[in-house]
Amino acid sequence: MSTPQAAPRTIVIGGVAAGMSAATRLRRLDEDREIVVLERGEHVSFANCGLPYHVGGVIEDREALLLQTPASLGARFRLDVRTGHDVVAIDRDARTVTARLRSGEEVELGYDSLVIATGASPIRPALPGAERAHVLRDVADVDRIVAAVAAGPRTAAIVGAGFIGVELAENLALRGLDVTVVELADQVLPPLDVEMAALVRARLEENGVTVRTGAAATSVTETTLVLDDGSSVPADLLVMAVGVSPESRLARAAGLETGERGAVVVDEQQRTSDPAIFAVGDVAVKRDAIGGGDAFVPLAQTANRHGRLVADAITGRPVRSQPVLGTAIVGVFGLTAASTGWSERRARAAGRDVRVIHTHPSDHAGYYPGARPMALKLVVDAATDEILGAQGVGEAGVDKRIDIVATAIRGGLHASDLADLELAYAPQFGSAKDPVNMLGMIAENLASGLTRSVQWHELDAALAAGATLVDVRTPAEHERESIPGAVNIPLDELRERHGEIGEGPVVVHCAVGQRGHSAARLLAQLGHDDVRNLDGGVRTWSTATR
Amino acid sequence: MSTPQAAPRTIVIGGVAAGMSAATRLRRLDEDREIVVLERGEHVSFANCGLPYHVGGVIEDREALLLQTPASLGARFRLDVRTGHDVVAIDRDARTVTARLRSGEEVELGYDSLVIATGASPIRPALPGAERAHVLRDVADVDRIVAAVAAGPRTAAIVGAGFIGVELAENLALRGLDVTVVELADQVLPPLDVEMAALVRARLEENGVTVRTGAAATSVTETTLVLDDGSSVPADLLVMAVGVSPESRLARAAGLETGERGAVVVDEQQRTSDPAIFAVGDVAVKRDAIGGGDAFVPLAQTANRHGRLVADAITGRPVRSQPVLGTAIVGVFGLTAASTGWSERRARAAGRDVRVIHTHPSDHAGYYPGARPMALKLVVDAATDEILGAQGVGEAGVDKRIDIVATAIRGGLHASDLADLELAYAPQFGSAKDPVNMLGMIAENLASGLTRSVQWHELDAALAAGATLVDVRTPAEHERESIPGAVNIPLDELRERHGEIGEGPVVVHCAVGQRGHSAARLLAQLGHDDVRNLDGGVRTWSTATR
């Protein structure tokens, strides 16, 4: 028989970040293939990450969120994009999928290769009364929230102080609502360490948002959210933002292997346990770049990059998806908080021996107007000097520093190597020793044993063990805020007055750690043989212990 | 005899970026050493890089430029800092230096180790009448320029459109002067390629600065600067900013080896040909990170980093100075221009077979308000996919992207690897596929042979050789500005209409290269076997050919 061979057909389930990136790239790689995108919702290619800003009116125009339409994708890429198609089953033997239309009608479609890009769904805690709670994942959700805001609620409660919860808090506050954020953990933004997250919490509170951490929601009334301590939070409007779980039911029902948090297990070509089926984006398991283990990292850049990559894999191009750092960022009332890699908490939980560095540099040279402080943190493997992660919180330049560290990790640079990065310097953009260079210098001083530091959470133990705490700031600074028990000997007098410090271990501190470093070096050379510098100075200590 | 051994003495010549960084670090490493800093001028530790902004009043307070004083450095670091000490001779056999004081008196001082950190001096072209021209290197210079501006000149001419010339042009314009910049090269900012520099030139001109490129100054009258074409430029105030040369006379007179542009030759520990003498900062030869050869790179970050490093070397710590990329940045009337590594021109001059990529991304997602376009360029070794350099010009986010690429180069990442960097994404900070990721994707498409591109400067030759030029933008875009000879077939109609394109080679183009990429892939698959995409689209082409 010699009937002409039909073009192979790839079906993509889910038409947003990962799915549509796969489909468009696939078309560029293969003009002949039949490419069908099945999307359950009304919209494809929309800007999920912009949704919170439409709630607040920052992105006024709803249309701005709709980056492509089935028609535009059809015209440009000859994609057969079908919205309102809810895929309800995959038959792996027959290589077909079944989609249910709005009408209830079902259609069956055969595939040669299948891409599952179904994303993740918001977790809805099953609290009594919580049916009225909103979630935010797609355009329909945002339409509902916008309509609810238009109805004129006075108060809003958000359950969950992760990235989306915090963005929503800002945007609902912008709409004039009285906002409370309720979080089970002891801090906002759980991917950050507590002392970094504390800066974000403060910023929320300064802007009128009430933050309730360490609090569990237990039930919902018509106008409130009830917490486990019996108190209740005003909640004319209620949004659940407690995280997402992979939308992997379909895959599981088809017998595909799932793993981390129920996400679909894939190899480096995003291939599932069925070689004709790929999974990509939030629904797929990632490999963790730091620990090498499995990870669930539901972020748009990875969904887009892996989406593009799966098209290459399907067409046989030699690609391998990179492990992920989970680099993430959020803006909150003018403050930026970002992180890459592991937090200190996570590294310690994994049993790593870590070196931790806190600094408080300015985004650019202090002598040029407009310099603004940030808090930076670097987590380093003490055994190898490997960079495990970084976090930054500040008003300017945080995104740049975190991206530099993320790139350094990807390039296999060690913490000490950061000292030597040659970054673009003019006074309005950075410092001759950039904040990232400073992290590297401090890391190198610790790695080589030139200096030793003590973390804010280790200070009490050090003092209990008999260390003398010396504040090397000026008397005026010491007066303003000081750590209980500290004696004040300004750095510039330390050479002459170090005799006032008795025998035994010494902890020095200053405002941010920099003068403390010079003080520690001085005392060590003057014969004090157990000297440590309080990492991050009073600034880290007081944020962390406030 | 058993007299107590005197502490070793290190003398540092030059007390600013490199010299003072060496001295302070040296003190932290060695409390016992005698450290003497000899500085010819009145000031140490001043912010050279801020000087132009004091001229313009952006940095109003002159004191802000003086970061440290001999007294503050004495109190904190026990440095013996002596200003007004012009070192006039080094006696290597005796290990002494001779310094001339203001009084004319000379003092001789012995050293165990010597650090030459004398920087570089502005080149003063020997034009007739040019004695009245200013230069800008130190605080005395800026005082003179500020006084001259206060005297009320109407016009200013700046010779040299390098980084300092451009900064001065902006700052003198801010003072209300009518400013002309005269540059010998055919472009401003010679470290950039011409089509990138053209954007900076346009910004200068939009702000009332007259730019005369390809013009040599030949003489100076009382109120003008005369050029080689016989024309003259109004110049009540005249500043020479044609570059610097290493201040290496002293080293040369002492018989130390000099090299590239007369800078002092050093090894990886910044040691000169005399093992007791180190040289660091602008005065020292650097190693070029791309080509491996010698380089003269007079920049503050390197001066500071190598200054710190030389202290380590002196005290026997195991350090090696990194080769330099020459990463540099400048702000001009709200525009940022930055570069790292080699330009296309330099790479071609070095005989490298290069792949060049131009893009015009936004600094952040287009759907979030305030996104601003930038031009990015990546220069790649065609044989190895090695990143040779990058350039960026735009209003926001340029510093970040150049720093990311500089870090990637340092980490040994290849151009294609940029596609996979995991950078912090939220819509106000970047895009799900960040501009740097896009550079990597395009690089990978070129490296794998998936697409081919043609540069703006290769287009004429391609058309002369018979290529059909197809503009795949919309008719409205084509109407507004188009490349002579282009036929317009919008991308979304190309599948149906590609028959209108005859046999033979095809060049497609769009606005920036992105639609052109999809068009090129489409035509290639539809049977056109010689298709290229105009790199950077009309935007690069028209900036470059304007």
Ligand SMILES: Cc1cc2nc3c(=O)[nH]c(=O)nc-3n(C[C@H](O)[C@H](O)[C@H](O)COP(=O)(O)OP(=O)(O)OC[C@H]3O[C@@H](n4cnc5c(N)ncnc54)[C@H](O)[C@@H]3O)c2cc1C
């Ligand atoms: C409010 C919000 C803010 C965010 N902010 C950021 C941010 O700032 N930065 C960042 O990196 N990430 C952010 N994210 C996360 C980011 O949007 C996701 O990581 C990304 O969209 C995942 O892409 P995906 O294609 O895997 O899944 P999605 O984008 O969720 O797309 C999956 C699609 O599949 C469809 N689908 C699911 N099941 C079926 C089925 N059975 N049949 C047919 N269709 C189906 C869904 O309807 C959905 O449209 C944010 C997410 C939200 C919700």
Ligand SMILES: Cc1cc2nc3c(=O)[nH]c(=O)nc-3n(C[C@H](O)[C@H](O)[C@H](O)COP(=O)(O)OP(=O)(O)OC[C@H]3O[C@@H](n4cnc5c(N)ncnc54)[C@H](O)[C@@H]3O)c2cc1C
């Ligand atoms: C206007 C201007 C703007 C700049 N902007 C930038 C920028 O934005 N980014 C950037 O990276 N770089 C910039 N630079 C360059 C940067 O300032 C230099 O690279 C850096 O200062 C070099 O440091 P150095 O210690 O080697 O030399 P210098 O800082 O020049 O210090 C050398 C010192 O040695 C002294 N000296 C010389 N000879 C003797 C002697 N015989 N005896 C005693 N003392 C002596 C000099 O008086 C001088 O004070 C700028 C420079 C200028 C002038």
Ligand SMILES: CC(C)(COP(=O)(O)OP(=O)(O)OC[C@H]1O[C@@H](n2cnc3c(N)ncnc32)[C@H](O)[C@@H]1OP(=O)(O)O)[C@@H](O)C(=O)NCCC(=O)NCCS
């Ligand atoms: C937009 C979308 C449809 C993908 O379309 P796409 O055409 O594949 O991707 P982009 O528009 O990002 O363009 C990238 C392509 O243009 C190319 N390109 C970009 N600039 C270029 C230039 N100047 N010259 C040449 N090529 C260029 C890239 O190389 C890439 O092509 P490749 O994949 O073949 O290498 C898909 O990502 C999507 O639906 N996004 C919206 C949803 C979303 O991402 N949500 C989460 C974040 S809010």
Ligand SMILES: CC(C)(COP(=O)(O)OP(=O)(O)OC[C@H]1O[C@@H](n2cnc3c(N)ncnc32)[C@H](O)[C@@H]1OP(=O)(O)O)[C@@H](O)C(=O)NCCC(=O)NCCS
């Ligand atoms: C300022 C100057 C005197 C150097 O002083 P310095 O004390 O060596 O350097 P800095 O103030 O930059 O501080 C860096 C030191 O503090 C340490 N440090 C910074 N932040 C720290 C923190 N939070 N915790 C611990 N240590 C910290 C660094 O590790 C470094 O110490 P190290 O060299 O022993 O590793 C010298 O660079 C100078 O004169 N600069 C002005 C001139 C100039 O640079 N001009 C050109 C640019 S405009």
Ligand SMILES: [Ca+2]
């Ligand atoms: Ca069409």
Ligand SMILES: [Ca+2]
């Ligand atoms: Ca003292």
